[in-house]
Amino acid sequence: MAAYIPVPRDLTRVKSKILFNLTKRQLICFGAGALIGVPSFFLLKRIGSTSVAAMGMILIMLPAFLLAMYERDGQPLEVIAKHFIESKFIRPKVRPYQTDNYYEILSRISEAKKEVDRIVSVYEKRKSPAGRKAAGKHLKKGPEKGRGDRGGGKEK
Numbered sequence: 400m401a402a403y404i405p406v407p408r409d410l411t412r413v414k415s416k417i418l419f420n421l422t423k424r425q426l427i428c429f430g431a432g433a434l435i436g437v438p439s440f441f442l443l444k445r446i447g448s449t450s451v452a453a454m455g456m457i458l459i460m461l462p463a464f465l466l467a468m469y470e471r472d473g474q475p476l477e478v479i480a481k482h483f484i485e486s487k488f489i490r491p492k493v494r495p496y497q498t499d500n501y502y503e504i505l506s507r508i509s510e511a512k513k514e515v516d517r518i519v520s521v522y523e524k525r526k527s528p529a530g531r532k533a534a535g536k537h538l539k540k541g542p543e544k545g546r547g548d549r550g551g552g553k554e555k
Contacts, residue, residue, distance in 0.1 A: 412473065424475070425467040432463030 414422045421429070436456045443452035469476045 428463045428467030432460040432467075435463070436460035 417423050418426060436459050439459050440452050440456040443455040446452075466476050469479075471479055
C-alpha cells in the first residue's frame with residue numbers, strides 16, 4: 400500500500416526545520432523559556448511544594464511558548480500584539496475620512512504668493528522710494544504710435 404505525504408500548495412509558507420523538527424524561532428524561544436523556567440522551578444521548590452513550583456514554572460515559561468508557537472495569518476504573536484495595542488490604545492478611536500482637495504491646495508498657494516508679493520512690495524517701498532521712482536521713468540507705459548509691431552491696429 401502506498402503512503403501519502405501531504406504537500407502544501409504554497410511552498411513559500413513552508414518553514415525549514417533545524418533540530419527536533421523545530422524551526423530556528425521555536426528553538427530560540429524554547430531555549431529562552433528553559434533558561435528562565437528551570438531555575439525558577441528549583442527556586443520555587445525551596446519555598447513551596449513541587450506542584451506549586453511546577454505551576455509557577457509553567458506560568459513563567461508560557462509567554463516563551465506562545466511566542467514560539469502561536470501564529471495567525473503568517474504573523475507571529477508579537478506582531479499581532481503590536482497591531483492590537485496600536486488599534487486599541489495608541490490610535491484614535493474615531494478616524495474621520497480626510498482628503499486633500501486639489502483646488503484648496505491651489506488657492507492656498509495663490510494666497511501664499513499674494514502674501515509674499517505684498518511683503519516684498521512693502522520691503523521695497525521702505526528700502527528706497529526715490530530709487531523706485533527714478534528707475535520707473537525709463538519704462539514705457541504703452542506702445543508708441545507709428546510702430547506696427549505693437550500698435551495692434553491701423554496706423555493713422
